[in-house]
Amino acid sequence: MLDVHALTCERGDRILFESLSFSLAPGSLLYVEGRNGSGKTTLLRSLCGLFLPSAGEIRWQGEDIRRLGEDYRRHLLYLGHHNGIKLELTPQENLRVAATLDGEPATAAAIDEALARIGLRGFEDIPARMLSQGQKRRVALARLLLTGTRLWVLDEPFTALDVAAVEQLQEIIAAFIAEGGMVVLTTHQEVALTSGQIQHILLEG
Amino acid sequence: MFRAFRTVLMRDITLAMRRRTDVFTTLFFFIIVISLFPLGVGAEQQTLRFIAPGVAWIAALLASMLALERLFASDYADGTLEQMMLTPQPLAVLVLGKVAAHWLLTGLPLVLIAPLVGLQYYLPPDATRTLVLSLLVGTPVLSLIGAIGAALTLGLRGGGILISLLILPLYIPVLVYGAGAVMASGDELGNVQAYFLLLSAFLILALIFSPWATAAALRISVE
Numbered sequence: 541m542l543d544v545h546a547l548t549c550e551r552g553d554r555i556l557f558e559s560l561s562f563s564l565a566p567g568s569l570l571y572v573e574g575r576n577g578s579g580k581t582t583l584l585r586s587l588c589g590l591f592l593p594s595a596g597e598i599r600w601q602g603e604d605i606r607r608l609g610e611d612y613r614r615h616l617l618y619l620g621h622h623n624g625i626k627l628e629l630t631p632q633e634n635l636r637v638a639a640t641l642d643g644e645p646a647t648a649a650a651i652d653e654a655l656a657r658i659g660l661r662g663f664e665d666i667p668a669r670m671l672s673q674g675q676k677r678r679v680a681l682a683r684l685l686l687t688g689t690r691l692w693v694l695d696e697p698f699t700a701l702d703v704a705a706v707e708q709l710q711e712i713i714a715a716f717i718a719e720g721g722m723v724v725l726t727t728h729q730e731v732a733l734t735s736g737q738i739q740h741i742l743l744e745g
Numbered sequence: 746m747f748r749a750f751r752t753v754l755m756r757d758i759t760l761a762m763r764r765r766t767d768v769f770t771t772l773f774f775f776i777i778v779i780s781l782f783p784l785g786v787g788a789e790q791q792t793l794r795f796i797a798p799g800v801a802w803i804a805a806l807l808a809s810m811l812a813l814e815r816l817f818a819s820d821y822a823d824g825t826l827e828q829m830m831l832t833p834q835p836l837a838v839l840v841l842g843k844v845a846a847h848w849l850l851t852g853l854p855l856v857l858i859a860p861l862v863g864l865q866y867y868l869p870p871d872a873t874r875t876l877v878l879s880l881l882v883g884t885p886v887l888s889l890i891g892a893i894g895a896a897l898t899l900g901l902r903g904g905g906i907l908i909s910l911l912i913l914p915l916y917i918p919v920l921v922y923g924a925g926a927v928m929a930s931g932d933e934l935g936n937v938q939a940y941f942l943l944l945s946a947f948l949i950l951a952l953i954f955s956p957w958a959t960a961a962a963l964r965i966s967v968e
Contacts, residue, residue: 588831589831590827590830590831590967590968591968592968610833610834610835611833613831613832613833614833616831617831618827618828618831620824620827621824622822622823622824622825622827623823623824624823624824624825624827624828625823625824625825626756626760626823626825627823628759628760628763628764629756629759629760629763633756633759637752637756638828640748640749640752641749641752641753641828641829641832641834641839642832642833643832643833643834645748667763
């Protein structure tokens with residue numbers, strides 16, 4: 541359960557949003573909408589604890605996320621504008637490092653399976669710099685298949701993906717929500733979800 | 746926790762091995778600076794022997810400075826740094842892994858090449874040994890202190906110059922005692938041990954405080 545109470549974020553002297561409150565229950569999806577510069581990314585980064593809001597509280601299971609620290613991050617997976625992968629490393633190595641640091645070391649077989657499912661079979665041990673933009677994005681998305689976290693915060697996850705990959709990601713998100721996961725998402729394209737509760741937030745900034 | 750440390754260490758070493766120019770620039774910079782002095786000052790044996798400790802240590806200072814800028818910059822640019830901050834591992838441990846890798850790749854080569862400096866500057870074997878040992882204890886301190894500066898200036902334009910201004914003054918104690926140890930070893934009455942105790946004390950202090958300070962600085966920079 542993620543609770544956001546009276547959240548205010550500023551960048552420089554500009555107030556992006558004020559007194560924003562919402563809560564997210566297991567098995568629900570939250571769309572954060574708004575035009576460019578309205579503070580969508582800042583809101584998502586605040587939810588992860590990467591950005592310090594100027595006022596308000598973000599609580600996970602009733603506890604402030606700043607106080608929880610590592611115990612909160614254990615439940616969280618964030619994908620931002622950057623893919624967060626090293627171009628010199630292969631997709632396999634990238635995922636192995638990410639999984640180990642996430643505290644859930646993955647076997648080579650599990651990593652290969654995740655890569656195959658996301659459509660990167662045959663690209664497992666090629667340096668990521670050789671991959672296309674969409675394929676790099678897929679390497680980052682493969683983490684969704686490996687992780688056991690409860691909350692996904694995804695910033696524009698559909699960018700650079702082709703139609704098939706967009707569909708597949710929608711399925712992955714839908715399956716995760718059906719299992720009781722929580723997703724916060726910004727996107728400019730509508731995602732069709734079959735199950736789960738959907739909420740919308742419009743940042744007017 | 747140790748697994749996280751090892752993972753980051755191995756990751757950074759693998760990355761450096763695939764992008765080897767970074768490692769060699771530091772080493773060659775050190776060698777070139779060291780070689781310029783005899784050309785500028787003259788190759789008189791007595792003079793060279795006299796300036797050797799200072800020259801070697803200042804060159805080491807500048808060389809380790811050179812590589813600092815890149816310590817966090819590429820991780821910051823591709824988003825892996827913020828991913829590290831979101832893992833359930835203490836950030837200080839991950840920072841320590843990165844700094845350890847940085848030292849192995851840029852500090853240790855300087856230590857290993859130091860005997861050549863001894864030869865070039867006509868240092869007696871005793872003094873050369875002291876130079877190697879003092880660099881071995883001192884260069885990790887440089888990497889640890891430098892990491893704080895690298896974290897603070899992350900994402901700023903002209904960060905490289907700013908790091909030098911921030912960090913070089915903090916390097917002074919290491920320079921004084923590092924070069925002092927080598928000078929004392931040529932001295933009849935010199936007590937080299939005292940210098941090493943002080944350098945080791947710096948190392949321990951830096952090991953304890955620098956990862957936390959660096960982690961705090963990174964959190965500010967990434968925001």
